[in-house]
Amino acid sequence: MRAPEERFESKLHEGRSAAVLGIALGVSFSVCFLTGLWSHFAQHPPSWFDFPARPAGLYRVTQGLHVVTGTASVPLLLAKLWVVFPHFVKLPPVRSVAHAIERLALLPLVGGSLFLLGTGVANVARWYPFPFYFPTGHYWAAWLTMGGLVAHIGAKLSITADALRRVPADPTLVRATPTDRRAFLGGVAAASGAVVLATAGGTVAPLGDLSVLAQREPGVGPQGLPINQTAAAAGVVDRARDRGWRLVVDGAVDQPLDLTLADLRALPQREAVLPIACVEGWSASARWRGVPVRDLLALAGAAPGAEVVVRSLEEAGRYGSSELNGGQAADADTLLALELGGEPLHIDHGYPARLIGPNRPGVLQTKWVTRLEVR
Numbered sequence: 116m117r118a119p120e121e122r123f124e125s126k127l128h129e130g131r132s133a134a135v136l137g138i139a140l141g142v143s144f145s146v147c148f149l150t151g152l153w154s155h156f157a158q159h160p161p162s163w164f165d166f167p168a169r170p171a172g173l174y175r176v177t178q179g180l181h182v183v184t185g186t187a188s189v190p191l192l193l194a195k196l197w198v199v200f201p202h203f204v205k206l207p208p209v210r211s212v213a214h215a216i217e218r219l220a221l222l223p224l225v226g227g228s229l230f231l232l233g234t235g236v237a238n239v240a241r242w243y244p245f246p247f248y249f250p251t252g253h254y255w256a257a258w259l260t261m262g263g264l265v266a267h268i269g270a271k272l273s274i275t276a277d278a279l280r281r282v283p284a285d286p287t288l289v290r291a292t293p294t295d296r297r298a299f300l301g302g303v304a305a306a307s308g309a310v311v312l313a314t315a316g317g318t319v320a321p322l323g324d325l326s327v328l329a330q331r332e333p334g335v336g337p338q339g340l341p342i343n344q345t346a347a348a349a350g351v352v353d354r355a356r357d358r359g360w361r362l363v364v365d366g367a368v369d370q371p372l373d374l375t376l377a378d379l380r381a382l383p384q385r386e387a388v389l390p391i392a393c394v395e396g397w398s399a400s401a402r403w404r405g406v407p408v409r410d411l412l413a414l415a416g417a418a419p420g421a422e423v424v425v426r427s428l429e430e431a432g433r434y435g436s437s438e439l440n441g442g443q444a445a446d447a448d449t450l451l452a453l454e455l456g457g458e459p460l461h462i463d464h465g466y467p468a469r470l471i472g473p474n475r476p477g478v479l480q481t482k483w484v485t486r487l488e489v490r
């Protein structure tokens with residue numbers, strides 16, 4: 116009788132293909148993990164780290180990389196699992212204590228990888244079939260997966276090096292012909308490149324037409340900028356259009372402010388070209404004009420370096436408020452924007468006023484702002 120692993124006849128179930136795919140995955144997962152941590156810190160700043168306001172477009176790049184490396188990993192991971200699959204059905208399943216430990220580390224690694232890529236792709240598609248809050252689940256799964264990855268790299272370092280050697284000692288590491296292997300790995304690389312092209316247009320405007328999977332097309336939306344949530348969906352239309360709308364600046368200030376839209380328009384305005392960079396991977400740059408938050412803080416007599424909670428008319432949910440750390444609040448380009456591309460903000464972009472600041476995740480660029488609470 117044949118052993119279970121011998122039913123797999125392709126010679127591509129070999130060490131060298133596994134090694135090449137493993138290295139590619141090691142690189143893409145590491146970049147994805149680090150840019151993901153960065154994004155997590157931007158949204159949930161730990162006490163020991165103030166997310167910097169500069170360079171202005173940095174988050175756009177790091178989050179673009181996060182989504183691109185995650186997307187590229189999908190074909191790489193499927194190919195890697197296919198190559199090594201015979202090992203999963205080999206008998207006996209465990210041959211020694213060391214082997215048992217190495218196998219156990221595969222649970223968080225394989226399970227975590229499939230979970231991360233699955234939930235990530237679902238999030239980019241704005242599809243939430245899972246019962247937990249996406250960022251929390253995705254974040255903790257990333258630590259588990261990276262733990263499994265470190266253990267896996269430790270266990271496989273020498274066999275990977277052997278498989279890549281020109282003449283490996285172990286013949287099972289190299290079974291396919293170089294031509295077959297090149298065709299296979301080339302196909303996997305092409306699949307990876309194709310899914311990247313199909314999503315990258317959400318950030319890289321010239322690729323827009325190629326990007327059939329991109330969630331948003333830069334340039335498509337009111338005032339040439341994409342929209343996730345409309346004013347109607349947020350339930351703020353009446354209050355945003357109300358002539359009684361006010362911007363209140365209060366909290367730790369000498370002189371609280373209560374300003375109408377006309378008051379704000381009468382203050383010195385500043386223009387800045389800044390991107391909206393959504394955590395879901397799309398981004399688009401735009402020309403904003405409005406009152407620098409730091410001018411409003413100075414007018415109210417807030418202490419230099421003060422932190423600010425930005426509150427929206429949309430009170431419920433995660434978008435109701437965002438925070439500016441001292442550095443962000445003091446940056447000249449952190450604006451309470453009244454205009455976009457030379458026109459008053461479209462109501463879906465946050466009319467009468469929205470926050471826009473350099474190097475911030477889109478989710479923190481609060482729309483329909485009504486209050487700046489100084490801490």
Ligand SMILES: Nc1nc2c(c(=O)[nH]1)N[C@H]1C(S)=C(S)[C@@H](COP(=O)(O)O)O[C@H]1N2
Pocket residue numbers: 341342343344345349391392393394427429434435463464476477478479480481482483
């Ligand atoms: N009040 C409020 N502000 C908000 C949002 C929102 O839904 N409500 N969406 C945020 C998100 S997730 C992003 S990416 C940017 C741009 O979102 P938009 O496409 O809905 O304008 O605005 C942010 N500000």
Ligand SMILES: [Mo]
Pocket residue numbers: 343392393394395477478
């Ligand atoms: Mo977003």
